[in-house]
Amino acid sequence: MVKPTRVSNSIRSxxxxxxxxxxxxLADRVHVTRQTVIAIEQGRYSPSLEMAFRIARVFGVSxxxxxxxxxxx
Amino acid sequence: xxxxxxxxxxxAVVTTGVAAVYFAIVLGQVPxxxxxxxxxxxxxxxxxxxxxxxTIVGAIVVAIGTAIGAQITGSGSVDDVGRHDERDxxxxxRGELIGYYVSSGGALGVLALxxxxxxxxxxxxxxxxxxxxxxLAAAVAKLVAYRRGF
Numbered sequence: 001m002v003k004p005t006r007v008s009n010s011i012r013s014x015x016x017x018x019x020x021x022x023x024x025x026l027a028d029r030v031h032v033t034r035q036t037v038i039a040i041e042q043g044r045y046s047p048s049l050e051m052a053f054r055i056a057r058v059f060g061v062s063x064x065x066x067x068x069x070x071x072x073x
Numbered sequence: 074x075x076x077x078x079x080x081x082x083x084x085a086v087v088t089t090g091v092a093a094v095y096f097a098i099v100l101g102q103v104p105x106x107x108x109x110x111x112x113x114x115x116x117x118x119x120x121x122x123x124x125x126x127x128t129i130v131g132a133i134v135v136a137i138g139t140a141i142g143a144q145i146t147g148s149g150s151v152d153d154v155g156r157h158d159e160r161d162x163x164x165x166x167r168g169e170l171i172g173y174y175v176s177s178g179g180a181l182g183v184l185a186l187x188x189x190x191x192x193x194x195x196x197x198x199x200x201x202x203x204x205x206x207x208x209l210a211a212a213v214a215k216l217v218a219y220r221r222g223f
Contacts, residue, residue, distance in 0.1 A: 004222040005222070032158035032159070033156050035074065035078075035160075036158050036159075036160045036161075039160065042222075044222025044223075045222050
C-alpha cells in the first residue's frame with residue numbers, strides 16, 4: 001500500500017519505551033480515537049501540528065523526536 | 074473501526090437500500106403506466122422520511138453495539154462511542170466535498186431536464202437520484218479515506 005504521507009514517526013518505539021503504553025492509552029491521553037493513533041503510526045494520516053505537539057508532550061520529548069520529514073534530495 | 078466509520082457504513086447502506094426500494098417501486102411502473110399518471114410524490118416523501126428515520130435508528134444501534142462490544146471483548150472503550158477527532162473531521166470534509174461535486178453535476182442534469190420541459194416525474198426523480206449519488210459518493214470517499222489514508 002502506498003503511504004499517503006511522507007511524514008514518518010517513532011511513536012511505536014516511544015510507546016514501548018514508555019512502559020509499553022498501548023495505542024488505546026495514547027489515544028485517551030491525546031483525546032483521539034485509537035484508530036487515529038494506528039493511522040498515524042502506519043503513516044496513513046499526517047496529524048495537525050497541534051496534535052503532533054500533544055503526542056510529543058505525552059512522551060516528554062521534542063517534536064523532532066516523534067516525527068521526521070525527509071529532506072529534499 | 075472508528076464510530077464515525079461505522080456511521081458512514083450505516084448511511085451508505087440505508088441510502089442505497091431506500092433508493093433501491095423506491096426506484097424499484099416507482100420506475101417499475103414506467104413500462105406500463107404513462108409517467109404523468111405515476112403517483113411518485115408519496116413514495117418519494119416516504120423514501121426521504123425513511124432515510125432520515127433509518128439513519129437515526131442505525132446510528133443508535135451502532136452506538137449500542139459498539140458499547141456492548143467494548144464491554145464484552147474488552148477492546149476499545151465505551152468512550153469511543155461518539156468520539157470524534159480531527160481525522161474524522163478531515164475525512165468528513167473531504168468526503169462531503171466530493172459528494173457536493175457529484176450532487177452538483179446531477180443538479181446540472183436536472184436543470185437541463187427542466188429547460189427541455191421534461192415531465193415533473195423525471196425532474197423530481199433525477200433530483201432524488203443526484204442526491205443519492207452525492208450521498209453515496211461522499212460515503213465511498215470517506216470509507217476509502219478511512220481504509221487507505223490520505
